[in-house]
Amino acid sequence: MSQIPLPVPTNDPSRPFFGAERAFSIRPGHTHLIGFGFDGTACFRKGTKEGPDGLRAVSEDIESYSPYLDADLEDYEFFDLGNLRLGFDDDVEAQWHHAVGDFNAIFEPLQLKGTKTKVLTLGGEHSISYAPIVKHLTEFPDLVLLHLDAHADLRDGFLGYHFSHASIIRRAYDHFGDGHQLIQYGIRSGTRDEYQWMKEHGTIRQSRQAFLDSVRDIAAHRPIYLTLDLDYFDPSFLPGTGTPEPGGEDFHSFVSLMKILCGKNFVGADVVELSPKIDPTGNSDVFAAKIVREILLTLEQSGANA
Numbered sequence: 528m529s530q531i532p533l534p535v536p537t538n539d540p541s542r543p544f545f546g547a548e549r550a551f552s553i554r555p556g557h558t559h560l561i562g563f564g565f566d567g568t569a570c571f572r573k574g575t576k577e578g579p580d581g582l583r584a585v586s587e588d589i590e591s592y593s594p595y596l597d598a599d600l601e602d603y604e605f606f607d608l609g610n611l612r613l614g615f616d617d618d619v620e621a622q623w624h625h626a627v628g629d630f631n632a633i634f635e636p637l638q639l640k641g642t643k644t645k646v647l648t649l650g651g652e653h654s655i656s657y658a659p660i661v662k663h664l665t666e667f668p669d670l671v672l673l674h675l676d677a678h679a680d681l682r683d684g685f686l687g688y689h690f691s692h693a694s695i696i697r698r699a700y701d702h703f704g705d706g707h708q709l710i711q712y713g714i715r716s717g718t719r720d721e722y723q724w725m726k727e728h729g730t731i732r733q734s735r736q737a738f739l740d741s742v743r744d745i746a747a748h749r750p751i752y753l754t755l756d757l758d759y760f761d762p763s764f765l766p767g768t769g770t771p772e773p774g775g776e777d778f779h780s781f782v783s784l785m786k787i788l789c790g791k792n793f794v795g796a797d798v799v800e801l802s803p804k805i806d807p808t809g810n811s812d813v814f815a816a817k818i819v820r821e822i823l824l825t826l827e828q829s830g831a832n833a
Contacts, residue, residue: 530554531637535629537561537609540579544819545586550606553633555642558603558826561633562610563626563648563655566802572769574802579610579649581803582819585812589820595782596789598824605823608633623654630658639666639794640750645826647819650799652769653680653695656754660699663795667750669706670794672699673742674730676756677772679717681724695754712738713759716772735780742787751788753796753822757815767811768800781818785825793829796822 530552543549544560553559562579591600614625630648637644639662648659653676664670674680680696700709711725712732725731732738745751758768761775801815 533608534632534636536612537629538612540583540607540609542583542587543607544583545589546591546600546603547605547607550608553608553637553644554604554606555637555644558605558645558647558823559608560605560647560649560823561608561630563630563651563658564610565613565623565626565650565655566652566769572802572805574804575650575652575769575800577803578651578799578801578815581801581812582649582798582816583607585809586816586819589813589816591820593821593824596785596821596824596828598828600820600823603824603827605827626655627658631662634659634662639663643830646795647822647826648797649819650797650801653693653754653756653799654691656695656797656799657698659795659797660695660752660754661702663750663752664699664702664704664707667752667794668704669749671708671710671745671749671751673751673753674709674711675713675753675759675776676711677713677716677758677775678756678770679711679714679721679725680756681717681721699754710738710741713776715774735776735783739783739787742784742791745791747790748792750792750794752794753788755796755798755818755822757798757800757811757818760814765806765811765814767802767804767806767815769802769805770800778814778817782821785821788825789828791829793825796826798822 532552564576564579566573566575611626611629613622682694709730711730762771
């Protein structure tokens with residue numbers, strides 16, 4: 528299948544993610560990385576705009592082989608499309624809309640399902656997940672959205688921003704159809720109204736076992752998209768994030784999820800809220816880069832039953 532040139536330019540990253548080829552066109556049938564380095568609505572500690580390039584910079588210092596999945600990135604061909612441009616407007620929302628518009632210009636004409644093309648978006652704060660989630664909801668009418676996060680992100684806007692990082696799941700839910708499903712886990716901070724909403728809609732899983740069982744129960748052919756806020760992990764493991772919350776998960780619980788998703792129809796993902804400068808040790812960057820490695824390998828291995 529022929530390459531599809533990008534209709535809009537993207538900014539060059541400091542370097543591509545290790546093992547990926549820097550690409551200026553879509554390669555149907557392959558997995559693509561794209562960065563969306565935006566943190567304009569962040570309400571506590573900013574810095575996640577540096578997340579995509581922070582992940583890329585440290586990626587060459589970790590092994591490409593995953594002993595957990597017995598798989599190696601060297602065995603796959605995947606591509607790094609660079610970073611979406613934010614535009615030159617000083618207005619925060621204008622910057623966000625500019626980059627969302629570019630994401631849509633790149634991916635809306637492409638049929639992900641028909642071409643077996645996958646996208647992993649690197650943030651940036653959680654508001655950047657809106658465009659990739661909506662793309663997948665639109666294309667897959669039976670999509671399951673897995674939301675791993677410390678926060679419910681169900682506010683109807685926050686601090687004047689309709690598309691706030693604190694309202695990303697509410698904004699995504701605006702696009703849900705009858706066949707879509709939301710599963711949330713790791714949530715340990717939110718308003719009373721948000722918790723009531725999750726209970727009424729049956730979206731929240733209160734234990735690791737209940738969450739993993741819910742994922743196991745998803746039919747093998749049914750498409751699954753993962754939106755991962757890195758504050759899902761306990762800050763003792765990953766302090767380099769804007770809004771840390773004690774009581775989070777560890778690396779091995781995430782590997783358990785990846786092992787399940789290898790046998791499912793895992794169609795896309797985003798990883799958000801890495802703020803490299805908050806953790807001067809660099810440990811958070813390494814942790815997050817290994818998470819991205821596991822997701823890339825799982826995206827490559829999954830989908831055989833689709």
